[in-house]
Amino acid sequence: MTAMIQLSNVSKWYGDFQVLTDCTTQVAKGEVVVVCGPSGSGKSTLIKCVNALEPFQKGTILVDGVSVGDPKTDLPKLRSRVGMVFQHFELFPHLSITDNLTIAQMKVLGRSREEANDKGLKYLDRVGLKAHAAKFPGQLSGGQQQRVAIARALAMDPIAMLFDEPTSALDPEMINEVLDVMTGLAHEGMTMMCVTHEMGFARRVADRVIFMDRGHIVEDCAKEEFFGAPRGERAQQFLSKILQH
Amino acid sequence: MNYHWDWGVFFKSTGIGHEIYLDWFITGLGWTVAVAMVAWVIALILGSVLGVMRTLPNKTLSGVAGGYVALFRNVPLLVQLFLWYFLVPDFLPESLQVWFKQDLKPATSAYISVVVCLGLFTAARVCEQVRTGIEALPKGQSNAAYAMGFTLPQVYRHVLLPQAFRIIIPPMTSEFLNVFKNSSVASLIGLMELLAQTKQTAEFSANLFEAFTLATVIYFVLNMSLMKLMGWVENRVRVPGLIGSTGK
Numbered sequence: 133m134t135a136m137i138q139l140s141n142v143s144k145w146y147g148d149f150q151v152l153t154d155c156t157t158q159v160a161k162g163e164v165v166v167v168c169g170p171s172g173s174g175k176s177t178l179i180k181c182v183n184a185l186e187p188f189q190k191g192t193i194l195v196d197g198v199s200v201g202d203p204k205t206d207l208p209k210l211r212s213r214v215g216m217v218f219q220h221f222e223l224f225p226h227l228s229i230t231d232n233l234t235i236a237q238m239k240v241l242g243r244s245r246e247e248a249n250d251k252g253l254k255y256l257d258r259v260g261l262k263a264h265a266a267k268f269p270g271q272l273s274g275g276q277q278q279r280v281a282i283a284r285a286l287a288m289d290p291i292a293m294l295f296d297e298p299t300s301a302l303d304p305e306m307i308n309e310v311l312d313v314m315t316g317l318a319h320e321g322m323t324m325m326c327v328t329h330e331m332g333f334a335r336r337v338a339d340r341v342i343f344m345d346r347g348h349i350v351e352d353c354a355k356e357e358f359f360g361a362p363r364g365e366r367a368q369q370f371l372s373k374i375l376q377h
Numbered sequence: 378m379n380y381h382w383d384w385g386v387f388f389k390s391t392g393i394g395h396e397i398y399l400d401w402f403i404t405g406l407g408w409t410v411a412v413a414m415v416a417w418v419i420a421l422i423l424g425s426v427l428g429v430m431r432t433l434p435n436k437t438l439s440g441v442a443g444g445y446v447a448l449f450r451n452v453p454l455l456v457q458l459f460l461w462y463f464l465v466p467d468f469l470p471e472s473l474q475v476w477f478k479q480d481l482k483p484a485t486s487a488y489i490s491v492v493v494c495l496g497l498f499t500a501a502r503v504c505e506q507v508r509t510g511i512e513a514l515p516k517g518q519s520n521a522a523y524a525m526g527f528t529l530p531q532v533y534r535h536v537l538l539p540q541a542f543r544i545i546i547p548p549m550t551s552e553f554l555n556v557f558k559n560s561s562v563a564s565l566i567g568l569m570e571l572l573a574q575t576k577q578t579a580e581f582s583a584n585l586f587e588a589f590t591l592a593t594v595i596y597f598v599l600n601m602s603l604m605k606l607m608g609w610v611e612n613r614v615r616v617p618g619l620i621g622s623t624g625k
Contacts, residue, residue, distance in 0.1 A: 212526025222521035236525035270618020
């Protein structure tokens with residue numbers, strides 16, 4: 133399998149404080165990798181390095197063979213090929229759902245309004261929200277907004293999707309509607325890197341699980357192995373806490 | 378108080394040509410509006426550019442804008458006006474000096490000074506409003522825009538500014554009204570705007586109270602109308618479902 137996302141010895145500092153230490157891992161084409169770990173362990177920072185929302189000082193990240201840290205890399209172009217979904221949805225509140233779905237298609241990819249509309253509405257339908265096309269983000273529930281955010285990312289025809297805690301800002305009854313969309317996506321073969329605490333999702337959908345602690349990747353293994361018997365004590369503690377309820 | 382109010386004074390002849398005192402007020406209001414509107418256009422454009430500059434990652438650009446604000450916000454408006462009118466022209470090239478001091482009508486050179494002064498002064502204030510509006514937006518908004526492949530100018534044009542300008546409409550309304558009220562400083566360099574015409578009427582007619590009452594009413598009605606206009610604008614651009622919006 134070829135690696136769609138390849139991280140090699142990535143290190144990052146905020147001033148003197150090291151937030152990432154020598155992180156090495158990869159996500160193969162079509163693979164679903166879940167990144168978990170206690171808060172402050174650097175998982176969100178790591179995933180934001182992949183599309184250069186956060187700079188890193190050491191190591192290399194390749195996305196489909198393109199080096200993210202290379203100053204010569206066309207970052208807007210690279211980012212437009214990688215979809216990202218955020219904890220707080222980050223739909224643009226001043227734009228209707230339709231405009232949210234089409235603006236980047238038109239301004240970044242140069243698609244016509246008609247083509248962008250067709251594509252956007254197709255994905256809106258796919259996440260089950262076609263009836264809400266004319267509404268504004270503030271008129272939708274959190275779960276609905278997050279599904280629109282996923283549709284917005286998919287409309288760009290991404291080669292991979294990054295999820296940064298997509299369900300942690302949602303009310304419990306809305307988590308599943310978002311996870312269902314993500315599960316469907318995984319089954320279709322989308323390459324996915326998901327930072328999440330949803331261990332049920334990881335168990336059902338992930339191919340591999342990465343466990344981070346204090347900026348280090350301390351576990352990186354197939355999910356059966358991870359849920360069966362994680363090697364490190366830290367991962368065991370984390371799992372026992374999070375699986376208790 | 379033993380004062381005989383005479384509201385008919387505004388329709389009496391000024392003794393100059395065929396003008397009545399009311400004509401003076403109308404001319405004055407015209408100058409006030411002409412000063413304020415042009416100064417506001419300068420302030421809005423320059424202030425928006427400066428406000429964006431202050432939020433850019435580039436240290437030089439944000440530093441320049443920060444310096445501008447410090448300079449124009451910390452010197453009294455009247456002092457700035459005197460500098461623009463009495464001092465700055467002396468530093469112009471010889472030909473421009475002659476043009477400004479001799480060729481132009483006194484009213485025109487005073488007008489130019491006050492418009493430049495008020496425009497640049499208010500730009501510093503608009504800059505701070507725009508900066509605040511942009512900084513009030515969650516960091517995730519620009520992150521989401523960058524993540525979809527937007528360039529920095531596109532992030533500002535399509536995501537940050539449309540939201541920031543909506544947020545700052547109420548404080549910008551105050552700045553807009555301030556330009557109209559501050560334009561009265563022009564009376565001190567001889568531009569015959571509303572306040573100067575009021576003083577002149579008071580002196581010519583000796584009906585001081587009537588003159589200043591009318592000026593007060595005109596300023597009040599003018600600003601009240603502008604306030605209503607901005608309220609209407611705020612309603613028009615209101616986004617459904619956002620905080621502060623009452624629409625369904």
